[in-house]
Amino acid sequence: MHIEIINLHKHFDTQNGRLVVLKDINMTIEWGEFICAVGASGSGKSTLLRQIAGLDHPSGGEVRIDGEKVTGPGPDRGMVFQHYTLYPWMNVQENAEFGLKLQGIPKNQRRERASYYLDVVGLTSFAKALPKELSGGMKQRVAIARALASEPKVLLMDEPFGALDVHTKETMHEFMLDLWQRTNITVFMITHDVEEAVFLSNRIYALGARPGTVRKEIIVNLPERTHHIKRQSVFHDYRDELMDLMRSHGQEAFAAMAA
Amino acid sequence: MNPSSDSFAPQTSAKPGRTLRPTVFWRIAEDIPKPLNWSLMIASIALPLLLWWVVTALQLVDPKFLPSPGTVLATFQRLISTGELQKDTIASLWRVGVGFSLAALFSIPIGVLMGSFASIRALLEPAFGLMRYMPAPAFIPLLIIYLGIDEAPKIALIFIGVFFFNALMAMDTVKFVPKDLIESTYMLGGDRWQTLTQVIFPHVLPGIIDACRINLAAAWQLVIVAELIAANEGLGRRISYAGRFFKTDEIFVGLIVIGVIGMSLDLFFQYLLRVSCRWSSQRR
């Protein structure tokens, strides 16, 4: 059982004519995987994620989850956005419960489940805090707990750590790996940060830009996943390969703009 | 830095004396010290009062035209003791209360719907935009023809004057709801109704309170206008009646009471606004 992205095509009709953003995208996500799609900014990553989320509709092709075509958004896919999307007037506990409330789950049950996931992300002691009192990393952890509380099949993440400083980012990476190992959650994350992708995922899709295409699929085999690995040559090899792929995209895009 | 670039330094360095000088009074977009703030706020009311007192005490103006603060205070006490002022105040407040509440009751949900749905916006915005530019007092003759001269035309006037503005301002508040927040709600399993009532509405509530605060001031003006034209009691009617008999002291009493009540309502709404947006990270 898995998620399939089949011949996905997406264009937007703009004032300057038709803009093809995604072309012939084929991907599969098996349950339990941690997958990153890496691409330069503007390569259509967010657009791709929105098609999986059902927040937008493909111009061609389709996304299937367990064989069923995605037609709209729903809580079987947990989403974490780059920008903080906590409800500012609700405290952390209420935020974590909100999805369950929308789904009509009784109060006791949703309190219990939200508390469980707040514990998973290590924020139990902040249950009564308002979002404005939290740091950026904590906000994203609440957003993750909120998504997990619905027990989704997959966690979709759109550059979730893009706005964080380097140290917080590193902590969040370790947190994500730990979370993934403990909960067996499937993660599909998009990012432009090559090291982030190599460090976190077991498989990477490298995207080319304008139009966005799958340039290469890379299986990541690292002997360990601690920050020591970032100094070892295996890690550098993966990173350099991806950097080269992205660099050639940059040149292509530059050539396309100049033409 | 290498020596060759150093030799250019005298020509390229900016003129001295351009350093921003420190100040307390003229700080832009910054707070001033609390004691200074309070002194200035007290002066804002005290200085005009003092000027008024000096002008009348020195008899620079005929007291028939400008009564002294003492005369106005005496008139105020007389009108209170006969109960006339209370009757007028209650009459005006009642009209504003009913007219404004009705307008808010309809304009807030309609405005939020207009802000949320492009379809409803397309249907209503042109008409409302047009109505907004028809000054409410211009409807008075029609309202009198349709509704007579009792309470109905006055309340209708306030309704017209508040409804369209408030709906359009409520509509604008929805613009500030981040799209990500709405889409997050869909991803959490929320339907459109839930998104409207449990996400958009709480998010725009402070903005709506602020819109109501501004439009309540308009309602307060309109009730006075309505009473200047036809009424048996009310603060507006007190002023126009006093004018006919050259009772400038009563006009002053009326004006001051209108001002004080209006400002109290404004302060009340400012308080509601502060309470309703404690969650907001920006200060309002």
Ligand SMILES: Nc1ncnc2c1ncn2[C@@H]1O[C@H](COP(=O)(O)OP(=O)(O)O)[C@@H](O)[C@H]1O
């Ligand atoms: N709704 C839209 N209408 C028109 N163009 C869009 C729309 N959404 C995205 N695009 C364009 O598609 C391209 C890819 O955008 P996006 O998916 O956000 O890239 P990324 O997330 O990789 O930075 C950009 O050039 C962007 O301007």
Ligand SMILES: [Mg+2]
């Ligand atoms: Mg993006």
